[in-house]
Amino acid sequence: MKIFSPLRLAACGLLLTLAACSDPAAAPAGSTAPNDSGTDTSAATAAVTAAKAPQTTWTGPTTPVTPPAGRRIVAITCGSQGYGCVQGARGVAAAGQVVGWDVSIVDGKGDPSVWNAAVTQAVTDRADGIVLAAINPALVQDGLAKAKAAGVPVVVQFIPELPGAKVDAHVTTDHLAGGKTLADWVIADSGGQAKVLLLEEPAFPELVRRNDGIRAQLQASCPGCTIVSTTKFSIGTMVQQLPGLVTTALQSHPEITHILAPFDSSGTFAAQGIRQAARKVALVSGEGDPDGLTRLRKGEQAADLATVPAWAGWAAVDQLARLFTGAAVQPHVLPQRLFTADNVPAEQGSWRGDLDYAAQFSKLWGK
Known part of the structure; x- marks a missing residue:
């Protein structure tokens, strides 16, 4: 699915943060000290740096197995x-x-x-x-x-x-860990003062669990951050309904600075809603689909947690x-890896991982 027209927003695309438009992982030394909200964002910034690094540790099986043929x-x-x-x-x-x-x-x-x-x-x-x-x-x-x-x-x-x-x-x-990573990015990006619109697709337990991780981390680590609105939608009707739901939420809550979409296909329609509302906010989503990473390259999305x-x-x-x-x-x-504009792969398509998983499995199978 594609966004039907590019976002025509100046300067930092969709990004609107209280600490300008720079990547939190590249923030200058001392920029993560406690701020007026009482939030020390240094831990979140460190977590973002680790999440953006190449994920080269093999987390799969190590014991060989011979798959029976003809199944x-x-x-x-x-x-x-x-x-x-x-x-x-x-x-x-x-x-x-x-x-x-x-x-x-x-x-x-x-x-x-x-x-x-x-x-x-x-x-x-x-x-x-x-x-x-x-x-x-x-x-x-x-x-x-x-x-x-x-x-x-x-x-x-x-x-x-x-x-x-x-x-x-x-x-x-690890969906809870993924939600924590997304929350850490929001904390660091906003300087501990994010006002969040959280989009929810309740039919998929993995998405619910990721959002649980977002909520828990914001509550535990960011007293200055607030989820000001949640919007439920269905994957079956998001094409027709999600843009309007996002537009309505943004119009009802002009204080929103960040939108967290649960997966990149939903981010496509969230971006349409942002465009319709004529707002500048930071759009974040998950899974690392080609559309999501393309939006990162174009400055139409702020961060994406890929698998x-x-x-x-x-x-x-x-x-x-x-x-x-x-x-x-x-x-x-x-594995999961966090991408922003400064580390998104240059080639089109999705993230393929930072090690050759096919070779790892083939070796285990004696192929």
Whole structure:
């Protein structure tokens, strides 16, 4: 999805901060001392610097496994609107080629009834394994019950482990830590005086958890920061509704300095709302989609917390291989990296990670 026209805002694009438009990680020495709000932003600035650095530590499994050949896998996406879940499924297909598996991708169309039907159909078609890309297991319990009865393992991407419906393995990021990172950037960028509009998509637990991390860090570390408004929306209707919701919030709260969108596709429509309101605010979002990083390059967005959704596909294949062979499943926490205008990759597209995860997995699989 693309922004339909560029933002025509002067000077610092969408950025409006109380400490000018410079990157907080590059702030001059002494600029993070306690201010009138009583907030010492030095810890937040240090955290931002670390989050922006290359993430080169391998956090995946270290024990080799030999994937059995000839397995049939069905990867079900949350829908076609979410870049992350689509790329997560495509990562399953790419890794499947390496190990000789037949991978089918099903568009979940953003509809829990379609998700459940797709899981049930995969079991009926005698799939050997199922991958759910950003689909809450609690919303496909009927299908999961059929998969369990048939002995078909299920791996979930991006969703944290939750009480209730159980699956065989998870591949995800540390969403609470990601929320803390975003909050630290806002704290440092605003000099500890941010007035925040927080956008919420409550249907996705990982997004809820990230926003929980944002709230907790702002409350704990920034007495001068305030979430002045929250706006709920749905991924299924954000194209039509989110720009207007953001415009209304900005008109109702002229004090807003920062908008936090939960994922980059939603950031596209938040940016439209900012443009319609003719305001200068700092737009922040997550996941590192091509559109989000493009906005960073153009000065139309202030920060983006990126992950590598295709990496989750390779990790899911590794977990399925271990489930098929009876080996212990090894947890895999996907890396995250914070990007701003000064460290965003020059090449177009999404962040591909700072190490060759495909080579790491291929070595583990003896390929």
